[in-house]
Amino acid sequence: MIPRHPFPTGNAEAGLAFLEESAQAWLGRLEGRSTALGEALSSTFIVAQARCLMDPRGAIYPTWDAWVTAMQVGSAVFAAATTTETHVRCRIAHEDRTLEATGPQPYVTPASWLTAFYLAAVCRERDRITALCRVPLSLLRENGAVSQEFEYAWIDALQTYWLGGPDLGQKLVAAIDGTDPETASDPETVGKLFYPPMEMLHRIIRGDHAGFTRALTAALQWHQEYWTQEGRSELIPGLVALAPLAMTCFAHDAGIPIEVESDYVPAVLVTRNWCGEFPT
Structure with a gap:
């Protein structure tokens, strides 16, 4: 068991209510202004993570509902960005x-694509994962933001893994090589948050059960170390290890035993107990 770092819960209910109100406000703007999708993704994902503060196993319906909503928004970001039509129909928060x-x-x-991909993986949304894997890397370079090359390499590897494309090994090695602390602009973040899911995927591809357990353990320990640093320990994104959670879901579905328990990877999300509960 890898425990989650201490997190204050005194105002959890009031804080969650505020976050949910904000998320609903952004969702309400989408049909009038689709470019609100960026804020909608941020706000709904924060709610999904915050839900896990008091429900660390992801065992209750409102938690699953929040994760599905964030997943739907993440996929909608790229559906709206890639469509060749003037409009696109998306189901979000029980509404078309x-x-x-x-x-x-x-x-x-790249960051929002990875968030959308990981959320779709956790929710086992195969069609949405496939759609995300058909998003051209060139689109992710057109926003003018500065992203590191290893992020594009990692996305390329994930797309190749899911679609069964060629040269997966080479692409994964390229992504891993890009996280070299000697060249990374932020070695701590890259080493503790970006590299671990790459190693986890490597073990999944090899069918290496023991290696996956070691990689998952290391990923959660690094996540814990990163988010217990001063200035981070009370931030909501530290509550769930999203990328390791997504890789753990892939491993579970591939028949790899999940032998590490942690509130950073909500167990009921891993075992997909809520999947199929309502149309998504």
Whole structure:
């Protein structure tokens, strides 16, 4: 068991209510202004993570509902960015919504793609994962934001893994090589948050059960170390290790035993108990 770092819970209910109100406000703007998708993704994902503060196993329906909503928004970001039509129909928070095409936007980045992919993986949304894996890397370079090359290499590897494309090994090695602390602009973040899921995927591909357990353990320990640093320990994104959670879901579905328990990877999300509960 790798425990989650201490996190204050005194105002959890009031804080969650505020976050949910903010998220609902952004969702309400989407049909009138689809470029609000960036803020909608940030706010709904924060709610999904915050739900796990008091429900660390992801065992209750409102937690699953929040994760599905964030997943739907993440996928909608890229559906709106890639559509060749003037509008695209997306289901978000139990409603079918008509969104305007957006094309490249400042929030259409490698980081938002990875968030959308990981959320879709956790929710086992195969069609949405496939759609995300068909997003061209060139689109992610059109927003003008500065991203590191290893992020594009990692996305390329994930797309190749899911679609069964060629040269997966070479692409994964390229992504891992890009996290070298000697060349990374932020070695701590890259080493503790970006590299671990790459090693986890490597073990999944090899069918290495023991190696996966070691990689998952290391990923959670590094996540814990990163988020217990001063100035980070009370930030909501530290509550769940999203990338390791997504890789753990892939491993579970591939028949690899999950032998490490931690509130950083909510157990009920891993075992997909809520999948199919309602139309998504």
